[in-house]
Amino acid sequence: MYLFFPLERCHIDVGAKANRLRRMLSAGFPVPTAYVISEEGYSKASAEELAEDVGELMETVFAGSPVVVRSSSADEDSPLASAAGVYESYLNRRTTDEVLTAIQACRDSADSVDAKAYRSMHGATERAPMNVLIQRMVPCEVSGVLYSRNPIAENATMLVESSKGLGTRVVAGLGAMDRFTLSRSGGAASPAGRRDWAVTEGTLSEVLATLGHSLEAEFGSPQDVEWGLHEGQLYIFQSRDIVVPPVAQPLRMTRPETAGAVAVDEVLSPGYGVGVLTPAGEGPARLGQVVILDGMPTAGELDRLRDASALVVRVGNALSHSAALTRELAIPAVLLADVDTPSSLVGVPVLVDAVAGRLAPLLELPPVERKKAIFAAMRQAGLRGTTGHQYQGRYETVLFDPVFQDRVRAYLSTHDVEIMDRVQSILPFDDPDRSYCGISARIQSSGDACRVQFKRANLLPDRPFRFDEEVHVGVESTDVGAELLRSLHYVDRPVQERRIETAEVNGVRLQFNFWPGANQSYLGLESENAEAVENFLVLCDVPLAEIAPLDGKDLFDMLGLGLDAVHFTQKS
Known part of the structure; x- marks a missing residue:
């Protein structure tokens, strides 16, 4: 042999x-x-x-x-x-x-x-x-899967799913007969070379916790472990690194509140998704769909569903192979076994809150929570690479003083930095109640390019910057963008235009803004690295005290326009 x-x-x-x-x-x-x-x-x-x-x-x-x-x-x-x-x-x-x-x-x-x-x-x-x-x-009496780091919760636990006999039911996504968490605190790895992995009545949790810590120590990262029990002995059939989803959850203060919405049975893949609830079809999922599935999707089905906003599954479990693949793609997914609940919402825009574990009709959320929900879902789509979606996170600040703006212009001229000048058309959208919360949605068009911009401005305490998160969705036309936003219960406002002069230098994007009717122009500076902006201002001999992290409302008040005038009236 x-x-x-x-x-x-x-x-x-x-x-x-x-x-x-x-x-x-x-x-x-x-x-x-x-x-x-x-x-x-x-x-x-x-x-x-x-x-x-x-x-x-x-x-x-x-x-x-x-x-x-x-x-x-x-x-x-x-x-x-x-x-x-x-x-x-x-x-x-x-x-x-x-x-x-x-x-x-x-x-x-x-x-x-x-x-x-x-x-x-x-x-x-x-x-x-x-x-x-x-x-x-091994002819196991009980088999299951252990995740040494809970993949669907933000607390410090391990997660176990198991069933009688072989572990095929769990890994195949047919549902677990038993599901429980284990605390990570106080646990310890077993000594190297331990040979005793016996399990007696009542000690399974303790042994699995030790196993999880021991395998993490062996491989250096959280583990996805397939295990089984036979005649009081624990066996291991596989241990692999848990693939971390490519999308970190939003900060807690920015998450939508969905208390009172329909509670799902289980979160399968964390995140947020917003779209029209639609039964699965034969072709690829369309952008803006929340797809209902009778069971856990295969890899081939996930390939067709990769542009879905979220999945609602009627049969499944979190530690199945399919759920692991869904998390790898960062597609939000929940288990909701109640057939009547999703069926009654078919054709309705919904929020899949696969963090708190709820399904909410979008229009039943209060305006601010609805805006949070929409942005959280768009952020998820942008970060996971949904077709046509691009996420951008940048530090941004504003410079108003014309003297210091001239210093910046002088630096650009001295260093032969090209300045692009164009007119940008903006079609702002808002919820019917026009609630202001630092989240905006608008269609931007310049030349032949058109995109929908979803933006959240986060003020940073004690720093002269905001951290702006934007998701840009490329669309063929203003009409297509408007259809997307109206499906999310936004309504359009009168069109505005502004002239912008833009330049890129030393990792900093500069944008001189000229709004019709404003009492002055202003310079926006943004970069993925706040220090890059600070270093650039030093080069231009501009004191940091001259920049300000204004939100939209304060910004337009300083322009002498006010938020309403900028967003909701035609230019004179």
Whole structure:
């Protein structure tokens, strides 16, 4: 037997799954016996050689025991891409022929629709080498998944989902029979080389907490662990890094309040999504849809749903493979088993609050909370790369004094910095009650370019800057942008125009603003780095005391226009 290597002696280049199992085995974790065949070994072997080696394994190492055949692809179980459930595993194989068929099927799954869709989602095009594990199958009485860092809550807990028998129900997203959290405080890793992973009545939580801390210590980051119990002994079948969603949640003070809305059964993927509630169709999800699904989506289905604002799922659970993939894409998703509730809201704009765990008809939220909801959803879409959405977070400040503005202009002229001059048309939108909260929505057009801008201005205490978050949604025309905003219960106001002169220098964007009817112009300075703005002003001999972090209302009051005049009346 030369094609298969025992797990403890396999090469490190046989995929993260096999390599991690090897590391856990050598560290004293309870990993079932396994053998590995590499992509290279499989491709060089004849059918007769492969059958001979598998037959020998089944007659000696695995004699009298069923096995599971599992993938260990070079592109799964990485810190950036889990490929959870994308490649196939085959349980309860007992004969040589069954194992040979499963090995081939496991390798073929690298070219499945789901695998190709998953690679596409991560920008990959080529099939990675597929190594294969043959592992002793443990007839578990209870199996489950442990996340050593809760993926759907912001508190310091671990999350466990389990079911009777094998863990297929949990990982397949069919719902968990038991679900509980474990405190991370006070826990400790087990000593290296510990061999005793026995579980007695009432000690499962304690042992799993120790396991979570121990695996974090081994691999250096929070872990997604598949485990099982058989005759009082804990076994580990997999441990991989938890892939962190690419979208951090908004600051608590900026989040919409949804108390009183419909409570969902479970958050599957955190975040916010706003859109019209729509049953899943055959084609790709359209922008601005919250899609209802009967069950957890496959990787191929997620590829079609990647532009959905959020998902409402009727059957599922948070530690399933599908939920892990949904979090990788940062698509907000919730479980709501009550069939009548989502059905009654079909065709209605809703907020999916996949942080507090609620579903709210958008128009039932108070105006300020509705604005917060819309911006939180647009921020999520921009940060996760939804088609046509671009997020921008910048420090911004304003310079009013014309003398100091002239100093800036002199610096630009001396250093031959080009200044672009254009007229920008702005169509502002607001909720019917015109509530002001530092969040705005408007359509901006200049030349042939048109976009919808969602903006939130956050004043920073004791600093001469705001931190402005903007999401730009490219649209074909003003009419298309207006349709989007009206679907969110915004109403349009009369059009305004302003002339702007813009320049870029040393990582700072400069914009001289000229509003019709204003008593003066002003200079806006913005950058992703506040220190870049400060350094630029020093170069221009402008004191920092001359800049101010004004919000929109104060800004236009200083222009002698007032907020109403700027936003809601035609220019003279």
